[in-house]
Each structure stands twice: as C-alpha cells, then as structure tokens.
Amino acid sequence: MRGQMVREFVMKMRTRRKARQHGTPRRRMRRRKAALAMSAAVMGLSTGAQVMPADQRQHLTLAAPDASTTRVNARHIRASETLKEALAEEEGVRLTVYRDAAGYPTVGVGHLVQPEDRLSVGDRISYDRALDFLEQDLATAEAAVRRLVGALPLFQHEFDALVDLVYNVGEGNVAPDQSPQLNDAIGSGDYDRIAEELHYSHAAGRYARGLRFRSERRQSIFMDAAYDDPRAVELGPDGRAAV
Known part of the structure; x- marks a missing residue:
C-alpha cells in the first residue's frame, strides 16, 4: 500500500523518467544521428574490417549484458x-x-x-x-x-x-x-x-x-x-x- 505522498512522489519519478527517455526534439535528433553513425560503423566493420586500423576497431564496444537474464559484473x-x-x-x-x-x-x-x-x-x-x-x-x-x-x-x-x-x-x-x-x-x-x-x-x-x-x-x-x-x-x- 502507498500513502498519498508516496503515490505523488512515484508519479513524479515516472514523469521524470519518461522525459529523460524521450528527451527534447533536438536531443532525439542527436540520438538518431548517433545511432545512424554507429550503424554505419558496424556495417563498415562487417564489410571492411580488413582495412580498419586495429586501434580504431578496439574502441567499438558491445552493449552491456542484460542483468535480468544473466549474472553480470x-x-x-x-x-x-x-x-x-x-x-x-x-x-x-x-x-x-x-x-x-x-x-x-x-x-x-x-x-x-x-x-x-x-x-x-x-x-x-x-x-x-x-x-x-x-x-x-x-x-x-x-x-x-x-x-x-x-x-x-x-x-x-x-x-x-x-x-x-x-x-x-x-x-x-x-x-x-x-x-x-x-x-x-x-x-x-x-x-x-x-x-x-x-x-x-x-x-x-x-x-x-x-x-x-x-x-x-x-x-x-x-x-x-x-x-x-x-x-x-x-x-x-x-x-x-x-x-
């Protein structure tokens, strides 16, 4: 059970979380450009990794593992x-x-x-x-x-x-x-x-x-x-x- 103040606090928390997830239009555009750039980098890695310098390939990081399905650090x-x-x-x-x-x-x-x-x-x-x-x-x-x-x-x-x-x-x-x-x-x-x-x-x-x-x-x-x-x-x- 939740008291009134806790309910209102949780609603504020959820509202803030949604705002951060969606962001402003400008932030969304930046994220979209970043995603497209990453996709291009991945495609380049898959099709032309043989010409990408090793010091550049090592900076491509994989997504963190899902801790809901497996134990992770x-x-x-x-x-x-x-x-x-x-x-x-x-x-x-x-x-x-x-x-x-x-x-x-x-x-x-x-x-x-x-x-x-x-x-x-x-x-x-x-x-x-x-x-x-x-x-x-x-x-x-x-x-x-x-x-x-x-x-x-x-x-x-x-x-x-x-x-x-x-x-x-x-x-x-x-x-x-x-x-x-x-x-x-x-x-x-x-x-x-x-x-x-x-x-x-x-x-x-x-x-x-x-x-x-x-x-x-x-x-x-x-x-x-x-x-x-x-x-x-x-x-x-x-x-x-x-x-």
Whole structure:
C-alpha cells in the first residue's frame, strides 16, 4: 500500500523518467544521428574490417549484458526503477526536514541532510529536489555495493537487494568487521548464504519490527525478484510501509 505522498512522489519519478527517455526534439535528433553513425560503423566493420586500423576497431564496444537474464559484473548494473519505488515505500517520503530516530536532520526518501544542502529542521523541499537527493544517495549506495561484491556477478534483482541493504544500514555496517558472514558469503560466491545474511532486525542495539519486515522483503527481492510489499498495513500520511 502507498500513502498519498508516496503515490505523488512515484508519479513524479515516472514523469521524470519518461522525459529523460524521450528527451527534447533536438536531443532525439542527436540520438538518431548517433545511432545512424554507429550503424554505419558496424556495417563498415562487417564489410571492411580488413582495412580498419586495429586501434580504431578496439574502441567499438558491445552493449552491456542484460542483468535480468544473466549474472553480470556489478559495474554494468544500476538500481532498477522498481527498486526506487520500493525504497520510497519503505523509507517514506517527507518534504519537511525532520530529525530521525538518531537525531539527524533528514528529508525526502531517508536523505540525511548534509551541510552543502543548506537545509535546517522545518525547511520544506519540492518533490523534484527529493528526487535529486534519492538519485544522489542511490549513486552512493550503488558504488558501495560494487566495492562490497567486487568481481562477484549478480542478477539485477540481487544487485537491487544489496543496494536496498546499503541504503538502509549504510556502507559501514556491511564492512568485513561489522558483517563478516555476509562478506564471507560474497567471497565464497554462495548466493544462498548471501540471501540469509540480508536480514537486519536491530537498530542501535534494539529490535525493530519494521526492519524485520523490510529484511524479509529484501530477501524476497534477492531470491525471487519479488519486489511487492508483502504487508497489508495501514500507512501513515508520509506513506511509510514499516509498522
């Protein structure tokens, strides 16, 4: 279930995504010209590769493999749009800066306010700025997951689950000294054990029911690519899924 703010945020997210996909007429024309140029290059490679210098051929790159059908290196994967919507459900959406349980100023989709944000508790932001914060924080989490897994190949949904984990608990909490079993499972390439280690239910040394539910959802994403919220709960005005 989604609260009103989460629904509106997701609609903004989808609108922005469509705008980026289609772009302006000028951008579409540039993309079309680039595609035609690439097609010509490929045709030239297939018909006259014998005359193309080797230093030019090596710059022709193939499309990245599809992580939805095969495990690939994490450097080829980014968080899916489905995960972004799930994150909005789990974290909730707040447009007014508030203090989280630990006392840190927070806004948007669980974004910890930084000095460069120039925001104080009580300040209000737009949905667009909340989206910008989400994209920034996701880029940070994606980079952390790539450092965490190294060369271990992943499916899209496995990458998403690990991004959710880092977004939720922070990179420091998945470091070898904090999560040795998770790191050992990754080092062993044991995907079943990785799934088992995605369950976090305590915050600041205390059991948190909401973290348990989120962990179960995260494990379902990792194992079965099942992103739907399994809970049927009454949501608050900010759209938080945890109870």
